Ligand SMILES: *[C@@H]1O[C@H](CO)[C@@H](O)[C@H](O)[C@H]1NC(C)=O
Ligand SMILES: *[C@@H]1O[C@H](CO)[C@@H](O)[C@H](O)[C@H]1NC(C)=O
């Protein structure tokens with residue numbers, strides 16, 4: 001890094017700018033041009049078309065004070081570079097320490113390039129910087145502590161690199177910071193408590209790193225925070241109650257960590273929350289009733305935890321909810337009938353719990369549902385005919401329950417259905433011929449029930465079918481020859497297929 005290979009260009013720079021020193025501190029835009037030109041020479045792809053205006057023409061050399069200011073990607077104030085924006089220019093190279101010659105920079109954007117190597121320590125000299133975007137590159141090494149000197153920073157974007165080591169605690173000195181985006185790196189160690197000092201912070205993105213330790217309670221001091229994304233790390237301990245103070249919060253992503261303990265009831269104070277993802281942790285206790293206050297909620301993911309108790313009927317207030325995932329917990333009790341109020345719902349997954357009772361008829365109100373998964377519970381009673389109203393459904397999983405009585409003929413309305421599983425229940429009666437209307441069906445599993453009667457001829461309409469399993473029933477008759485190109489056909493165990 002910083003050792004430039006193209007000697008002839010270096011000589012040119014020295015001839016035109018004899019006063020140039022690669023040390024920081026000197027001023028003049030001639031020097032800025034020299035520093036930039038020298039950097040360009042170090043790019044592996046310097047004949048990149050974005051960079052054609054970056055040249056030191058001999059005719060213009062005496063007017064060097066305007067030079068870098070006329071180049072693409074650069075703006076100046078009072079003849080000195082204040083903005084450098086090379087975003088998405090396909091630049092392959094390293095960031096040289098000489099970047100610190102651009103003393104008056106307020107905006108630096110090298111995002112979406114192929115920069116590699118470390119962030120130079122000398123960047124800590126760019127004390128006028130307000131916007132520093134180095135995101136979506138291939139930068140490695142630790143984030144230099146010297147960035148803590150950039151006390152005018154408003155936005156710091158370092159996401160999607162390969163930065164490693166800890167988050168420098170000096171980050172807490174960046175008092176004007178509103179956006180800190182460090183996601184998708186390999187940062188480790190704990191989240192510095194000093195972040196609690198960043199009282200202007202709105203966005204805190206630390207997702208997809210290897211951060212460990214607990215979430216410090218001072219996070220509750222960040223009263224302007226709207227987005228907190230800490231998912232996909234190795235955070236442990238409980239979710240601090242102080243998060244309930246973040247009254248501007250819209251997004252709370254803590255999924256895929258090792259968080260334990262309950263969700264505090266103060267979560268219900270986060271009135272502006274639209275997305276809450278806490279899945280893939282070890283959270284336990286019951287789901288707080290107060291979640292029903294979050295009337296702006298669109299996404300609620302609590303899957304793969306150890307929540308117990310029942311689904312609060314207050315969920316019926318969440319009428320903006322689009323995606324609800326509660327699968328793989330220890331939830332018991334009935335599916336509250338109030339769930340039928342969630343008319344925006346597209347995805348409802350309650351599978352792998354201990355839910356009991358019948359499917360509420362009101363579920364038939366959720367006409368925007370695309371995926372309904374109630375499998376692996378202890379649900380019983382008959383499957384309500386109103387399920388036939390869910391005409392947008394592509395996936396319906398009701399397997400592994402204790403449903404009895406017959407398959408409603410209204411299932412014939414579900415003509416977008418791709419996957420239908422009803423296996424391992426106690427369903428009886430015939431397969432309704434209307435099943436032949438489900439012309440999009442690819443996977444149909446009805447095995448291990450008590451279905452009787454003939455296999456309807458209309459099954460021959462299901463030309464997209466890939467797998468059909470009717471085994472372990474008491475069906476008779478034969479599978480229509482016209483049926484789709486089956487890769488798996490299981491009909492054994494039915495009377496007709498010994
Ligand atoms: C920065 O700007 C000041 C005044 O605006 C000027 O005196 C100084 O030379 C500039 N620094 C550089 C490195 O151009
Ligand atoms: C410059 O472009 C030419 C073709 O346009 C290519 O052959 C050459 O490899 C490029 N040089 C660099 C350093 O990218």
Ligand SMILES: *[C@@H]1O[C@H](CO)[C@@H](O)[C@H](O)[C@H]1NC(C)=O
Pocket residue numbers: 060062063066
């Ligand atoms: C130097 O640049 C300025 C501003 O662009 C221009 O007005 C002036 O004519 C140039 N002088 C020479 C000698 O090229």
Ligand SMILES: *[C@@H]1O[C@H](CO)[C@@H](O)[C@H](O)[C@H]1NC(C)=O
Pocket residue numbers: 085086087107108109131133
């Ligand atoms: C750089 O330019 C891109 C688009 O050309 C813009 O989206 C981005 O905000 C700019 N960066 C800065 C720091 O102003």
Ligand SMILES: *[C@@H]1O[C@H](CO)[C@@H](O)[C@H](O)[C@H]1NC(C)=O
Pocket residue numbers: 113114115137138
């Ligand atoms: C980033 O580096 C990795 C290996 O270190 C390499 O495989 C990858 O192609 C690089 N990506 C870019 C965009 O340069």
Ligand SMILES: *[C@@H]1O[C@H](CO)[C@@H](O)[C@H](O)[C@H]1NC(C)=O
Pocket residue numbers: 121122123124125146149
């Ligand atoms: C950053 O500031 C500290 C004092 O706060 C100083 O000692 C250090 O040299 C500065 N680092 C840089 C790279 O400017």
Ligand SMILES: *[C@@H]1O[C@H](CO)[C@@H](O)[C@H](O)[C@H]1NC(C)=O
Pocket residue numbers: 164165166188189190
């Ligand atoms: C962080 O990762 C480095 C290796 O990249 C390792 O040496 C160090 O012990 C890790 N620190 C923590 C706190 O895990």
Ligand SMILES: *[C@@H]1O[C@H](CO)[C@@H](O)[C@H](O)[C@H]1NC(C)=O
Pocket residue numbers: 329330331352353354
């Ligand atoms: C369901 O309840 C039974 C009996 O109370 C228990 O043994 C089982 O572990 C529970 N299953 C789940 C997924 O919570």
Ligand SMILES: *[C@@H]1O[C@H](CO)[C@@H](O)[C@H](O)[C@H]1NC(C)=O
Pocket residue numbers: 340361362363364365386
């Ligand atoms: C929801 O479903 C129930 C039971 O099927 C019905 O009585 C009620 O009118 C429905 N509500 C709406 C808003 O459709």
Ligand SMILES: *[C@@H]1O[C@H](CO)[C@@H](O)[C@H](O)[C@H]1NC(C)=O
Pocket residue numbers: 394395418419443
């Ligand atoms: C249907 O089920 C198959 C097999 O389990 C799966 O690969 C496919 O993704 C499912 N289709 C949809 C739309 O979920």
Ligand SMILES: *[C@@H]1O[C@H](CO)[C@@H](O)[C@H](O)[C@H]1NC(C)=O
Pocket residue numbers: 425426427448449450
């Ligand atoms: C099928 O029905 C018989 C007789 O009613 C009953 O003994 C058996 O348990 C039922 N099987 C299933 C899988 O429901």
Ligand SMILES: *[C@@H]1O[C@H](CO)[C@@H](O)[C@H](O)[C@H]1NC(C)=O
Pocket residue numbers: 436437457458459460461
């Ligand atoms: C479905 O199958 C039945 C019986 O085989 C046939 O009468 C009907 O026309 C078919 N419907 C469609 C939409 O193909």
